[in-house]
Amino acid sequence: MTKLEEMKDELKARQAKHDELIKLHRKEYISGVDVNKIDFSEDHKNDDRIQELEWAIKVEERREVKVGDGVTLCYYTDSQAFTVIKRTKTTIKIQRDKATLDPNFKPEFITGGFAGHCVNQDEQIYTYERDANGTTHTARWSEKKGMFMVEGCLRVYNGRHEFYDYNF
Numbered sequence: 001m002t003k004l005e006e007m008k009d010e011l012k013a014r015q016a017k018h019d020e021l022i023k024l025h026r027k028e029y030i031s032g033v034d035v036n037k038i039d040f041s042e043d044h045k046n047d048d049r050i051q052e053l054e055w056a057i058k059v060e061e062r063r064e065v066k067v068g069d070g071v072t073l074c075y076y077t078d079s080q081a082f083t084v085i086k087r088t089k090t091t092i093k094i095q096r097d098k099a100t101l102d103p104n105f106k107p108e109f110i111t112g113g114f115a116g117h118c119v120n121q122d123e124q125i126y127t128y129e130r131d132a133n134g135t136t137h138t139a140r141w142s143e144k145k146g147m148f149m150v151e152g153c154l155r156v157y158n159g160r161h162e163f164y165d166y167n168f
Contacts, residue, residue, distance in 0.1 A: 096134030118166035
């Protein structure tokens with residue numbers, strides 16, 4: 001069993017325990033037990049561990065990215081889809097994919113602010129295909145951030161998620 005699988009199993013068990021504790025406290029409350037006399041300390045410890053595990057799982061999933069996987073390079077408010085084309089222990093080389101916006105998407109603007117405001121930009125849907133001539137970047141693993149980074153500030157996330165911010 002891998003470290004990631006172990007963490008996911010522990011998370012599942014702790015989430016089940018969380019649900020059991022909620023049911024127990026609900027029964028105590030309904031039966032008239034004074035809320036101030038219910039001991040929530042076990043809940044808090046369990047919830048803290050759940051948050052730790054969720055973060056650790058995300059980090060481990062980012063660390064395990066492999067050649068052929070789709071990733072997203074975030075440019076502050078815009079995001080672009082890439083494919084991992086090379087992998088070492090501490091770096092990945094990524095190449096820009098061709099992302100095609102669904103032709104049925106039409107941005108809707110309303111007036112206001114400095115200029116118009118796009119109210120439906122979260123509805124963008126893209127299809128992706130490899131582009132052998134796409135630009136490449138080398139991303140380095142950051143232990144501090146728990147992810148691969150390009151030029152120390154641009155974050156790389158798992159999965160392809162193209163996004164154009166019409167409001168920036």
